[in-house]
Amino acid sequence: MGDKVDVLIKRLDPGLPVPEYAHAGDAGADLVAAVDVELPPGERALVPTGIAIALPDGYAAFIHPRSGLGAKFGVTIVNAPGTVDAGYRGEIKVTLLNTDPRDTVRLSRGDRIAQMVVQRVERAVFHEVTELPGSARGADGFGSTGGYRDIEHSREGA
Numbered sequence: 001m002g003d004k005v006d007v008l009i010k011r012l013d014p015g016l017p018v019p020e021y022a023h024a025g026d027a028g029a030d031l032v033a034a035v036d037v038e039l040p041p042g043e044r045a046l047v048p049t050g051i052a053i054a055l056p057d058g059y060a061a062f063i064h065p066r067s068g069l070g071a072k073f074g075v076t077i078v079n080a081p082g083t084v085d086a087g088y089r090g091e092i093k094v095t096l097l098n099t100d101p102r103d104t105v106r107l108s109r110g111d112r113i114a115q116m117v118v119q120r121v122e123r124a125v126f127h128e129v130t131e132l133p134g135s136a137r138g139a140d141g142f143g144s145t146g147g148y149r150d151i152e153h154s155r156e157g158a
């Protein structure tokens with residue numbers, strides 16, 4: 001196990017558990033929904049988790065989707081990964097999105113809906129320049145290295 005960092009946590013809803021890592025070595029601690037949530041196809045909801053935290057300076061927490069919710073039901077997070085700043089003392093909330101075009105997804109209070117990764121973060125000092133140093137990639141991006149030609153892509157009815 002790597003370094004550990006102490007994070008203060010306040011339960012805003014004593015009926016819910018504090019976040020837990022499911023296994024030793026997991027990067028993300030699971031967050032639960034504090035309320036029942038119904039997500040019709042294509043809809044999103046801002047879901048409270050019942051917790052607030054205080055991270056040390058130099059850290060942030062990132063709210064990532066759970067792969068199982070994504071793979072089984074198409075549920076993801078609109079602003080993934082959500083960023084929780086070290087100075088934020090409000091309730092952590094998760095912007096769930098149902099990407100499934102047909103099925104409504106119903107989640108219950110206490111269901112694990114997201115995972116929180118606590119990381120050390122650097123603060124940049126920005127130095128404005130008129131010319132940036134050269135690099136191997138330069139301005140290439142957005143598929144410049146290829147690999148997309150064999151991907152099938154079509155629109156219904158077209």
Ligand SMILES: O=c1ccn([C@H]2C[C@H](O)[C@@H](COP(=O)(O)OP(=O)(O)OP(=O)(O)O)O2)c(=O)[nH]1
Pocket residue numbers: 063079081082083084085086088091092093094095
């Ligand atoms: O998934 C998220 C993302 C953010 N937050 C909280 C913690 C974060 O510190 C605060 C602000 O987040 P962000 O900076 O991403 O949102 P913003 O739209 O830029 O709001 P603000 O103008 O308050 O910075 O909202 C969450 O609870 N969940």
Ligand SMILES: [Mg+2]
Pocket residue numbers: none
């Ligand atoms: Mg912001």
